[in-house]
Every structure is written in structure tokens, then in C-alpha cells.
Amino acid sequence: MERVQLSNRFRRNAIQPDAAQKMIQQHIRPGDVERVPLEEAFGRRLAADVFASDPMPHFCRSGMDGFAVRWESTIGASSDQPVVLEVIESIPCGSTPTKAITGNTASRIMTGAMVPEGANAVVMLEIAECFEQDGKTFVSIKKEQKEGQNITLPGFELAKGELVLEKGRNIHAGEIALLAAFGVGTVNVFKRPKVAIFATGSELLGIHAPLEPGKIRNSNTHMLAALVREAGGTPILLETIPDDAEQAMERITDAFTMADCVITTGGVSVGDYDIMVDIFEAWEGTTLFNKVMMRPGSPTTVGVMKDKFLFALSGNPGACFVGFELFVRPVLWGMQGKKDVLPPEATAFLGEDFTKVNAYPRFVRAKSYIEDGKVYVKMAGPDQSSVMLSIKDSDCFMVIPPGGCGVLAGEKVRMIQLGVTE
Ligand SMILES: Nc1nc2c(c(=O)[nH]1)N[C@H]1C(S)=C(S)[C@@H](COP(=O)(O)OP(=O)(O)OC[C@H]3O[C@@H](n4cnc5c(N)ncnc54)[C@H](O)[C@@H]3O)O[C@H]1N2
Numbered sequence: 001m002e003r004v005q006l007s008n009r010f011r012r013n014a015i016q017p018d019a020a021q022k023m024i025q026q027h028i029r030p031g032d033v034e035r036v037p038l039e040e041a042f043g044r045r046l047a048a049d050v051f052a053s054d055p056m057p058h059f060c061r062s063g064m065d066g067f068a069v070r071w072e073s074t075i076g077a078s079s080d081q082p083v084v085l086e087v088i089e090s091i092p093c094g095s096t097p098t099k100a101i102t103g104n105t106a107s108r109i110m111t112g113a114m115v116p117e118g119a120n121a122v123v124m125l126e127i128a129e130c131f132e133q134d135g136k137t138f139v140s141i142k143k144e145q146k147e148g149q150n151i152t153l154p155g156f157e158l159a160k161g162e163l164v165l166e167k168g169r170n171i172h173a174g175e176i177a178l179l180a181a182f183g184v185g186t187v188n189v190f191k192r193p194k195v196a197i198f199a200t201g202s203e204l205l206g207i208h209a210p211l212e213p214g215k216i217r218n219s220n221t222h223m224l225a226a227l228v229r230e231a232g233g234t235p236i237l238l239e240t241i242p243d244d245a246e247q248a249m250e251r252i253t254d255a256f257t258m259a260d261c262v263i264t265t266g267g268v269s270v271g272d273y274d275i276m277v278d279i280f281e282a283w284e285g286t287t288l289f290n291k292v293m294m295r296p297g298s299p300t301t302v303g304v305m306k307d308k309f310l311f312a313l314s315g316n317p318g319a320c321f322v323g324f325e326l327f328v329r330p331v332l333w334g335m336q337g338k339k340d341v342l343p344p345e346a347t348a349f350l351g352e353d354f355t356k357v358n359a360y361p362r363f364v365r366a367k368s369y370i371e372d373g374k375v376y377v378k379m380a381g382p383d384q385s386s387v388m389l390s391i392k393d394s395d396c397f398m399v400i401p402p403g404g405c406g407v408l409a410g411e412k413v414r415m416i417q418l419g420v421t422e
């Protein structure tokens with residue numbers, strides 16, 4: 001395979017990060033669908049809207065243990081002048097009442113049980129007193145009740161036919177509760193995108209290998225695998241590719257046959273051994289961009305081949321992480337039907353000066369915190385793209401605009417949230 005002339009490696013057309021994200025979004029296709037039992041649906045994304053098959057609740061329900069009454073019959077009730085009603089039935093949870101309530105009757109009822117016809121309030125046990133007289137049971141009520149007190153009307157939460165959960169929604173505990181309540185025992189979800197991950201670089205050792213001078217262990221593959229999982233995908237960890245363009249081409253082509261997208265890390269800049277540059281020159285896919293106006297990760301390169309993405313992320317761990325969050329995660333989310341594929345953004349106050357001058361916008365690994373009701377962000381550690389430690393301590397990127405002399409403490413900055421699972 002012919003290698004790209006070293007002088008040509010610099011000829012790249014840098015685009016803005018949001019333009020790069022838009023280009024990517026145009027190629028996202030929702031993935032295939034599968035059916036899984038509810039017990040396995042946690043962390044998957046719904047492949048279809050779910051509508052209420054019944055009103056929720058589907059019957060008039062007592063919210064307390066007490067007595068079902070007509071509220072009108074308690075008008076004027078007080079400790080001095082309690083209202084006395086005859087108890088005509090006892091209604092446990094799960095049973096159907098058989099007797100309607102009238103102006104001078106009540107039914108004993110338990111929390112969650114069906115309210116009998118005619119009743120429009122439930123008096124709590126604590127403010128009612130029962131007694132027997134002439135073989136009959138009576139209840140004495142010492143307080144006036146309000147209409148509808150301690151009663152949940154049918155459809156209070158959802159009317160029949162109403163949208164319960166929308167397509168693309170991540171299934172967590174709350175969603176599982178609703179699916180179970182509506183009897184959805186098998187759920188249509190998007191298949192997890194299969195993501196092949198390669199590291200490139202002859203300096204990389206396996207994680208079990210002892211360190212050698214000039215060599216480091218391959219950490220990016222494992223970090224990317226975790227990020228893929230977090231974004232709902234299934235990582236396929238492949239063996240590291242040495243700095244050999246021929247071999248890389250073969251291995252990447254092969255990976256496309258087993259995966260829905262491919263991520264590589266390293267070898268994407270202008271160096272002599274940066275073989276990914278050669279791959280994008282020679283491959284049959286379309287290269288969307290090969291330089292982004294951002295730090296870290298400016299040499300990030302992304303292309304598509306037959307609707308499958310090839311993400312060539314930087315080798316520097318910090319840049320690799322940023323590249324995943326800005327460009328890979330949206331694709332994995334989109335393939336699983338998520339509506340808003342870009343990570344959510346907000347503005348926050350800068351907690352300390354950031355005075356490094358930037359030619360490009362800088363996506364700084366940062367930690368957010370709240371002080372006096374305001375959201376602040378601070379660097380999570382040194383911001384060189386080779387620094388790994390700050391990745392674990394960041395919950396957002398603070399975006400420092402280019403130019404000027406940085407941003408001062410107290411000024412507002414864009415903040416991109418990480419670790420979002422909605
Ligand atoms: N003359 C220039 N040099 C560099 C430029 C430039 O514009 N002109 N860009 C810099 C920028 S910005 C970045 S980012 C890096 C990108 O480097 P590559 O993507 O080509 O990555 P490598 O050269 O393969 O490695 C860089 C660095 O990262 C370490 N690395 C690589 N893979 C892994 C891995 N799997 N796990 C952990 N660490 C990894 C590697 O050992 C290097 O230290 O280029 C700058 N240079």
C-alpha cells in the first residue's frame with residue numbers, strides 16, 4: 001500500500017467540532033431490533049413507543065386503610081358531634097366491593113382496594129372509631145371529610161392510549177416498573193451496536209506484560225470498551241495493530257465484517273508511523289473529516305463505509321476520551337434510537353482562572369460542583385491530552401473558546417455533561 005507523502009500529511013481541512021458532529025449525524029442509521037424478556041431489558045433502548053393499554057390506575061383506589069364513605073355524610077362531624085354510619089362491608093385489596101355506599105353507610109377498606117360505588121372519600125382508621133350495637137357494626141367519624149379525600153381516580157396517572165414511554169428511551173428502574181405494570185413481559189429494544197476496537201502502535205504492550213523501556217500498556221482499548229458499554233454497545237476488543245499500514249488495512253477491513261462500527265486509537269496525526277492517515281487515503285469508504293478545530297484530539301478522523309463508521313481517535317488518552325464523547329457516543333446513541341444524540345449542555349461558572357491561550361476551542365476534562373446554588377466547573381487535573389488521571393475525575397467538559405487570554409474565574413462557560421444515561 002502506498003504511503004501518504006509526509007509533506008501531504010499536513011494538508012488537512014480543519015472543521016469546527018459542531019460541523020463535524022453534524023456531518024456524523026447525517027450518516028447515523030437506527031440499528032436492528034430484537035425482543036428481550038423484561039428481566040433483561042435494563043440498560044436497553046426501546047425500539048417502539050409504549051402506550052397505556054389501560055388507564056392507570058384502572059379502578060377507583062383507596063389511598064389509606066379506613067372507611068369508604070360519602071363525604072357529604074360527614075358534614076358537621078366533630079369530636080363533640082361525631083357522625084355515625086353503619087359498616088356494611090369489609091373490602092380487602094384485590095376484591096371487588098359488592099355493596100354501594102349511601103348517605104348513612106360506610107365500608108371498611110384497605111389501602112389499594114377498590115372503592116365501592118357511591119363512596120367519594122376514605123376516612124383514615126386513626127380518626128374513626130368502631131363499635132358494635134344490636135349485632136351491627138358502626139363507625140363514628142369525628143372530622144369532616146373533603147370530596148375525593150384519600151381516593152385516586154381511574155386514569156389519575158395515565159389515560160388509556162396515552163404515551164407512556166417513547167422510542168429510544170433508556171430502560172431504567174422507573175421504565176421497568178411501568179412496563180411491568182402494563183404487562184409488557186417481552187420488550188422490543190434496539191440491538192446493541194457491535195463496536196470493534198483496535199489500538200495501533202508498536203509501543204503498546206498488553207495489560208499483563210511487564211513494562212519495557214519506551215513502551216506502555218495499551219489502556220485506550222480498555223477505556224474505549226468501557227465507554228462503548230456505557231453507551232449501550234457491545235465492544236469487540238481486537239489485538240493491537242503494529243505500525244504497519246498494510247496490516248492495519250487488512251485488519252480494519254476484516255473488522256467491518258463482524259462489527260457495526262470500528263474505532264481505532266493512535267496513529268492519526270502527522271508522524272512517520274501514523275498509519276491511519278494512509279488508511280484513509282487508500283480505503284474505499286468516504287472520509288468525512290480528518291481534522292477538527294479542537295483541543296485535544298485535533299487529528300481525529302472519521303469516515304463511513306457502507307453506512308458503517310470508522311472512527312480514528314487520537315492515541316493520547318485524553319484526546320481519545322474527548323473524541324469518543326463528541327463523535328462516537330452520538331452514533332451509538334443514534335443507532336439505539338435515542339432522539340437527542342448530542343451530550344446535553346448547560347452553562348456553568350468557571351471556578352478558577354483558565355489562562356492558557358488557545359487557537360482552537362478546548363474541551364477540558366472538568367468536575368462540576370454547586371456552591372451557593374450556582375453550578376461551577378473546575379479542571380479535573382492537568383489538561384495535556386497525554387494525561388490519563390483526569391479522565392476518571394471528570395463529569396463534564398468545560399469548553400474554553402479560542403482566542404483572547406482564556407477565561408477568568410466567575411465567567412460563564414459551556415459545559416458538556418458526561419456519563420448521561422437518560
Ligand atoms: N508535529 C506534530 N505532532 C503532533 C501533532 C501535530 O499536529 N504536529 N498533533 C499532536 C496531537 S494534537 C495529538 S492528539 C497526537 C495524536 O497522536 P496520534 O493519534 O497519532 O497517536 P500516537 O502517535 O499513536 O500516540 C500518541 C501518544 O498516545 C500514546 N498512545 C497511543 N495509543 C495508546 C493506547 N492504546 N493506550 C495508551 N496510550 C496510547 C502513545 O504512546 C503516544 O504517547 O499527536 C501530537 N503530535
Ligand code: MOO
Pocket residue numbers: 294295296297298299314316318319385386
Ligand atoms: O489534539 Mo492533541 O490531543 O491536543 O495533543
Ligand SMILES: [Mg+2]
Pocket residue numbers: 266267268269270271273274315
Ligand atoms: Mg502519532
